[in-house]
Amino acid sequence: MSRETGTNAIVREKAEQAVGVLEEQDVDLWLTLVRETSQVKDPILDFLVGFDLTWTSALLVDRSGRRVAIVGRFDGPNVQRLGVYDEVILYDESLKAPLLNTLAALDPRSIALNYSESDPAADGLTYGLFRLLSGWLSATPYASRLISAGAVINTLRGRKTSTEIARIRAAVDATQTAIAELHQKLRPGMADTEIADILHGFAQARGYGTAWDWEYCPAVTVGPESDFGHGMPVGLRTTRGQLVHVDFGILRDGFAADLQRTWYLSEKPGSALPPDVARAWEAVTGALEAGRAALEPGAAGWAVDAAARSSLVGSGYPEFMHAFGHQVGRTAHDGGTVLGPKWERYGDSILGIVEVGNVYAIELGVAVPGRGYVSREENVLVTDEGAQYLSDPQEGVWVIE
Numbered sequence: 001m002s003r004e005t006g007t008n009a010i011v012r013e014k015a016e017q018a019v020g021v022l023e024e025q026d027v028d029l030w031l032t033l034v035r036e037t038s039q040v041k042d043p044i045l046d047f048l049v050g051f052d053l054t055w056t057s058a059l060l061v062d063r064s065g066r067r068v069a070i071v072g073r074f075d076g077p078n079v080q081r082l083g084v085y086d087e088v089i090l091y092d093e094s095l096k097a098p099l100l101n102t103l104a105a106l107d108p109r110s111i112a113l114n115y116s117e118s119d120p121a122a123d124g125l126t127y128g129l130f131r132l133l134s135g136w137l138s139a140t141p142y143a144s145r146l147i148s149a150g151a152v153i154n155t156l157r158g159r160k161t162s163t164e165i166a167r168i169r170a171a172v173d174a175t176q177t178a179i180a181e182l183h184q185k186l187r188p189g190m191a192d193t194e195i196a197d198i199l200h201g202f203a204q205a206r207g208y209g210t211a212w213d214w215e216y217c218p219a220v221t222v223g224p225e226s227d228f229g230h231g232m233p234v235g236l237r238t239t240r241g242q243l244v245h246v247d248f249g250i251l252r253d254g255f256a257a258d259l260q261r262t263w264y265l266s267e268k269p270g271s272a273l274p275p276d277v278a279r280a281w282e283a284v285t286g287a288l289e290a291g292r293a294a295l296e297p298g299a300a301g302w303a304v305d306a307a308a309r310s311s312l313v314g315s316g317y318p319e320f321m322h323a324f325g326h327q328v329g330r331t332a333h334d335g336g337t338v339l340g341p342k343w344e345r346y347g348d349s350i351l352g353i354v355e356v357g358n359v360y361a362i363e364l365g366v367a368v369p370g371r372g373y374v375s376r377e378e379n380v381l382v383t384d385e386g387a388q389y390l391s392d393p394q395e396g397v398w399v400i401e
Contacts, residue, residue, distance in 0.1 A: 360382070
């Protein structure tokens with residue numbers, strides 16, 4: 001009898017979901033090959049077992065619904081307790097024989113392997129393991145049947161289950177609460193490091209993690225001198241008449257949020273938002289909403305990006321030099337279809353099709369000379385009716401008197 005946990009429930013949901021994906025994509029077998037995952041962790045492992053494996057292991061999901069785990073003897077009990085795999089095969093000396101025997105019994109016409117040329121979330125197979133597998137299969141018909149599991153993994157990660165959506169929503173709520181606490185404490189003259197400390201303190205007090213590396217989550221932009229993007233706080237101080245921008249996400253119960261918010265530090269109490277800031281906010285919001293309107297089931301990733309990009313450029317601002325949106329889930333950048341331009345750096349990820357159940361962070365911003373950066377990032381859930389907000393959208397630049 002397995003001990004049911006939150007991890008078990010999600011692994012079970014995704015294992016059942018995977019079978020349908022294989023059928024849709026006409027793939028006979030999905031094979032994930034891993035080893036010493038505490039050192040080199042395949043991003044898909046959380047969906048297959050939810051914990052680390054020490055010895056070289058093969059996790060197989062067959063189109064018929066059969067699930068087989070071939071693992072080292074001392075990893076076996078943990079995998080068996082999951083209650084997810086129909087068969088858990090243990091080995092001592094080598095994975096080769098049990099893997100070849102299992103492949104011979106299943107005799108798949110196609111084997112989707114855990115690598116991808118475009119999506120890092122689907123590219124967990126190391127080159128060394130690929131060479132090892134190639135040697136094992138060299139005298140079998142299966143060597144010529146290997147294909148990328150990128151499409152399988154992209155779909156599986158993207159189609160969030162009800163459990164996953166609930167956890168992402170909880171991470172979004174926690175992130176918004178942290179930002180609200182910052183809003184109450186934010187004052188002119190604070191250093192970007194002090195701003196980061198407030199958000200870190202919120203997370204630490206509740207046992208949460210951050211959605212990406214602690215050192216630059218949050219990323220904080222204060223005034224025009226800060227590095228926008230992934231730069232970590234360095235001690236720059238806020239000044240009246242300038243902007244403060246924060247990019248932050250909580251990691252809660254294994255799922256992430258990713259939000260950006262913008263403040264203006266008023267030059268004097270009661271003064272109106274400067275026209276250059278107001279104009280930038282209007283352009284950013286218009287472009288964000290143009291992209292959100294295009295974010296519907298069946299849309300290609302690049303087309304959604306194009307709608308937002310065209311709107312911003314049409315407002316007289318330069319195009320943003322990043323994708324409009326990325327999926328959110330186990331990580332802040334969760335793989336799958338990217339809402340990005342047709343640039344080489346995004347490969348085929350922008351050619352994917354948006355589906356119901358996808359959760360995206362949508363974002364863009366513009367620099368305001370002499371003041372800093374205006375940007376919005378919201379988290380949305382794709383439904384039959386289009387992209388619905390999971391976050392409470394920021395409806396205007398927040399002013400600190």
